[in-house]
Amino acid sequence: MAKLELLPAVDVRGGQAVRLVHGESGTETSYGSPLEAALAWQRSGAEWLHLVDLDAAFGTGDNRKLIAEVAGAMDIKVELSGGIRDDATLAAALATGCTRVNLGTAALETPEWVAKVIAEHGDRIAVGLDVKGTTLRGRGWTRDGGDLYETLARLDGEGCARYVVTDIAKDGTLQGPNLELLRHVCAATDRPVVASGGVSSLDDLRAIAELVPLGVEGAIVGKALYAKEFTLEEALEAVAR
Numbered sequence: 383m384a385k386l387e388l389l390p391a392v393d394v395r396g397g398q399a400v401r402l403v404h405g406e407s408g409t410e411t412s413y414g415s416p417l418e419a420a421l422a423w424q425r426s427g428a429e430w431l432h433l434v435d436l437d438a439a440f441g442t443g444d445n446r447k448l449i450a451e452v453a454g455a456m457d458i459k460v461e462l463s464g465g466i467r468d469d470a471t472l473a474a475a476l477a478t479g480c481t482r483v484n485l486g487t488a489a490l491e492t493p494e495w496v497a498k499v500i501a502e503h504g505d506r507i508a509v510g511l512d513v514k515g516t517t518l519r520g521r522g523w524t525r526d527g528g529d530l531y532e533t534l535a536r537l538d539g540e541g542c543a544r545y546v547v548t549d550i551a552k553d554g555t556l557q558g559p560n561l562e563l564l565r566h567v568c569a570a571t572d573r574p575v576v577a578s579g580g581v582s583s584l585d586d587l588r589a590i591a592e593l594v595p596l597g598v599e600g601a602i603v604g605k606a607l608y609a610k611e612f613t614l615e616e617a618l619e620a621v622a623r
């Protein structure tokens with residue numbers, strides 16, 4: 383059986399690595415230099431970095447230069463997200479050399495454009511399904527954007543390669559992942575799913591790893607690493623097969 387991939391997160395706001403609670407603006411805890419954080423995860427053995435421009439996601443500016451610097455400094459795979467919503471922002475994101483981008487708001491607001499870029503870029507495009515209950519949220523998770531399963535069916539039909547599923551109610555809370563949501567999404571699609579939100583312990587990671595046969599490919603880990611609930615080395619060991 384394939385092992386669960388781990389994607390330590392570096393979310394950038396105002397030039398700093400931060401963590402939010404429920405993705406709400408104003409709840410930031412700052413963890414210093416994004417480049418230092420990313421390099422630390424790489425040194426600890428990460429194979430992936432989940433890198434987010436939160437200002438671009440919220441529409442409060444962007445950290446594009448810094449994000450490109452961080453992505454360019456990595457020898458590992460990078461999943462890049464936040465504010466990638468049109469040809470210019472997609473071109474800038476792909477030009478960082480990232481392995482793939484993760485589209486959120488665009489999948490809800492400009493579905494024709496997303497279908498086009500999925501057709502053009504295939505596996506380099508993932509869609510972030512950021513949900514409250516079963517309602518998708520966009521624009522920094524401040525606006526409703528439709529039903530999770532209707533959108534998933536549409537994106538499957540358009541050939542979307544992969545989904546990053548975030549339970550907003552869990553994100554940044556250290557309350558454990560929403561395993562039920564992950565099971566339901568995996569039942570609704572045959573595409574790989576990356577789990578995001580709520581990881582608090584090595585047992586949470588082991589529980590997500592149990593879902594690999596259902597289609598869960600990876601897990602994003604944020605707050606738990608920054609809060610030192612466990613080390614990345616311990617996390618990688620916990621999901622090694």
Ligand SMILES: O=C(O)c1ccccc1N[C@@H]1O[C@H](COP(=O)(O)O)[C@@H](O)[C@H]1O
Pocket residue numbers: 393402404405406434436438439440463464465466467484485486487488510512520521522523546548553
């Ligand atoms: O990661 C967060 O904490 C987060 C909080 C609030 C909004 C977005 C967040 N992250 C990621 O941003 C992209 C969505 O950006 P966009 O809608 O495409 O501009 C998505 O990957 C979220 O997971």
